[in-house]
Amino acid sequence: MRHNWIWVLGMGALLMTSAPAQVIFSFEDPDMHGYAADGDPDDYCQAVGYDYCWQVFQATIGVTDGSYSMGVRWPGGFRWLISDGNPSIVPLVRQSGGKFLVDVTATRSVPWSNFIVSYNDGQYGWRQAALQATLPRTPSTMTVLIDASALTLPDASASWFQIGLGMNAGGAHEVYIDNLRVYDDSKTRLAIAFDNDLQGFNSECATLTWNNGAMQVSWSGGFCWLFGGTTDGFAALLHRGHILVMDVTVPSAGPAWSNMIISLNHAGGWNQTANPIELPTAPGSYTIAVDYRDLNLPDPSGWVTLNLGINAGGAHNLIIDNIRVLVEPVAGDVNGDGCVDDADLLAVLFAFGCGSDCGPEDVNGDGVVDDADLLAVLFAFGNGC
Ligand SMILES: [Ca+2]
Ligand SMILES: [Ca+2]
Numbered sequence: 001m002r003h004n005w006i007w008v009l010g011m012g013a014l015l016m017t018s019a020p021a022q023v024i025f026s027f028e029d030p031d032m033h034g035y036a037a038d039g040d041p042d043d044y045c046q047a048v049g050y051d052y053c054w055q056v057f058q059a060t061i062g063v064t065d066g067s068y069s070m071g072v073r074w075p076g077g078f079r080w081l082i083s084d085g086n087p088s089i090v091p092l093v094r095q096s097g098g099k100f101l102v103d104v105t106a107t108r109s110v111p112w113s114n115f116i117v118s119y120n121d122g123q124y125g126w127r128q129a130a131l132q133a134t135l136p137r138t139p140s141t142m143t144v145l146i147d148a149s150a151l152t153l154p155d156a157s158a159s160w161f162q163i164g165l166g167m168n169a170g171g172a173h174e175v176y177i178d179n180l181r182v183y184d185d186s187k188t189r190l191a192i193a194f195d196n197d198l199q200g201f202n203s204e205c206a207t208l209t210w211n212n213g214a215m216q217v218s219w220s221g222g223f224c225w226l227f228g229g230t231t232d233g234f235a236a237l238l239h240r241g242h243i244l245v246m247d248v249t250v251p252s253a254g255p256a257w258s259n260m261i262i263s264l265n266h267a268g269g270w271n272q273t274a275n276p277i278e279l280p281t282a283p284g285s286y287t288i289a290v291d292y293r294d295l296n297l298p299d300p301s302g303w304v305t306l307n308l309g310i311n312a313g314g315a316h317n318l319i320i321d322n323i324r325v326l327v328e329p330v331a332g333d334v335n336g337d338g339c340v341d342d343a344d345l346l347a348v349l350f351a352f353g354c355g356s357d358c359g360p361e362d363v364n365g366d367g368v369v370d371d372a373d374l375l376a377v378l379f380a381f382g383n384g385c
């Protein structure tokens with residue numbers, strides 16, 4: 001009997017399909033999405049030397065989707081890279097609401113580096129985001145969240161649409177970009193929501209105030225630690241991904257620049273991220289993300305505190321809320337708690353027979369909930385637990 005089950009489960013795995021990836025740009029051969037045309041001509045690079053010109057090229061460093069990435073080498077300073085006007089990306093851009101993830105690998109060190117995103121089309125013209133997105137300033141790989149949600153989305157009928165990347169660095173830099181994709185907030189799990197209090201956060205250099213379900217931070221500029229935030233289950237939740245997300249509101253115009261690192265403190269010691277994340281300074285509400293893949297994580301059942309290292313070029317005010325983890329999908333985890341167990345099996349059984357608009361119980365994504373989904377959960381039983 002058991003032997004038969006294993007054979008059947010094997011067939012179930014073969015029948016599984018993966019959900020379509022929501023990738024906007026992947027830089028696969030031969031498509032550089034038009035950006036390559038924004039590099040300097042070869043004869044110019046030869047004349048000034050290749051360390052002193054802008055090069056945009058297909059690469060195999062920092063690849064996280066497919067076989068290629070986009071390399072950008074530049075002597076420092078700012079330049080727009082503009083995509084071609086292919087309207088095929090419009091549905092995904094509209095679906096994203098203007099929030100994207102992208103993987104970026106840097107191979108040089110610079111004092112600072114960031115980029116800004118613009119849209120351009122025939123209906124609404126050129127518009128660019130207020131919040132700079134982070135680029136790594138040390139040799140490392142980061143998943144970066146781009147929040148361009150304040151920009152008017154393209155119309156569904158747009159006949160052309162361009163995404164501009166305004167690259168900037170405080171020195172000669174080299175980055176590799178891949179897998180520009182839709183950010184999905186429903187994949188996050190809430191950790192610290194400041195529902196009743198500051199959840200342990202305190203500071204010697206900033207004034208922290210509980211403000212109607214959020215944490216208001218004001219400080220006179222410079223670098224400042226906010227220590228000690230935590231909540232039940234936070235240590236385990238940190239293991240389910242590598243990206244911490246939070247909502248940041250700027251109530252009034254701030255200084256010229258601001259950024260943040262984080263640290264985790266736990267039984268294994270204190271460790272902090274190397275690449276500061278750009279913080280907003282223009283009034284508005286934003287979503288930011290910190291990639292913590294390089295940090296040592298706490299024991300899942302142990303204690304951990306989150307510390308926010310904020311920095312600014314002058315006095316600044318921030319309202320921080322909804323600190324959460326973007327969780328990696330666990331195959332067969334129907335209810336999204338990170339573990340495939342009886343609860344997931346029951347969820348599929350209760351939804352069995354669903355033929356349209358099925359929920360996560362449609363594990364293999366074929367539009368119906370049937371024995372294939374049950375087998376998929378059985379096959380993954382115990383994953384993540
Ligand atoms: Ca790619
Ligand atoms: Ca589960």
Ligand SMILES: [Ca+2]
Nearest residue numbers: 362364366368
């Ligand atoms: Ca199914």
